Amino acid sequence: MMKRRNTRHRAFDPDPDAPQRCCDMPDCEKPAGYRAPRSRETLNQYYWFCLEHVREYNARWDYYKGMSPGQIEAHLRADIAWDRPSWAFGQSAKPRKQTFDEEDVLDPLDILGQNRRSRAERAKSRAQPAAPEALREPLATLGLPWPVTLEDAKARYRSLARKHHPDANNGDRRSEERLKSINVAFTVVRAHLTSQGLEKAG
Template sequence: MNERPKRSRAYAPDPRAPGRACDSPGCTEAGEYRAPKSRRNLNDYHWFCLEHVRAYNSAWDYYKGMSTAEMEAQLRADTSWQRPSWPLGHLGAAAWDEDVLRDPLHILRAGRVNRAKQAEAERPPPDLREPLATLGLSWPTTMDVVKTRYKELAKRHHPDANGGSRDAEERLKTINIAYARVRSKLGADARVAASG
């Protein structure tokens, strides 16, 4: 990697200046400061005097003429230093193939099985998906959480609290049915756990 010569100050002339006049028309000053000619080729330079390089830099817009999508693509490429990147886990998938991987102690397989069991445990039973959605709860849950949520919804949607609204009455009926289904399922699961 080529190391640039050090400048004594940021505004000091570039030590690699070609020793020619400023590229600005009509200027006879020495062109000691470089500025890129375009965003397509950042290593091709104009050489200006200090006054004209300041004017050029203040007017230069790297993103000028780019669409929003092009700017977004440029910013994304800049976050990875203009190198390609892939989502995590996509390139090494072949290394985890059962035929290629040697795991005589079954350590890696046990981890995958445990993650699958955990994902299954976090998914609500099919008969509880709709009642839990009605109550606005996620799975797994406890009976205390269900009771608290039921009381909150019953107070909010009770017809007396809503001026005798028929919509509120229908909503409360739906909430009552959902609560009964979740309560019976959790009660049955608790009885099975207690007997086992």
């Protein structure tokens, strides 16, 4: 049975990203396998030492060297908040809005957008008069909104008749049946608009 090879680094193993060079400590010719920050202001820039000298460097390292007690306290407070400004509980950096604004909410699935659209559609439907009961099915068949003018109904009828005429669909029976229902629906709508004097109603 093969033993599983342990790929974890031990605590004092050299850094696998260490450059192939000698220790940065003067007069040291040992391989540089351990990094240490150059200063408090340049934490992403490093010295590269051997194990012995990195231990010496770390023992002498004082991050707060040269800072006054007040500066140290301010630095610690900034670290607690990840160097971001903070305010007392219940306060904010900008005046608090009295009403909820959906635009301030992250909405990657566009859930709020769908809600806004549905509310707009409901408001629009409330603003428009409802179609007479006898016209609802014919209007749905023609795909027309209400109110509608006779000119619009005629234009829609001609478009649907050309699309579903059997001659344009290789004599398909389904197209023929669809055209019959379109003819009946248009006849009902035309008769209603003519009788009510709504030929040019908007």
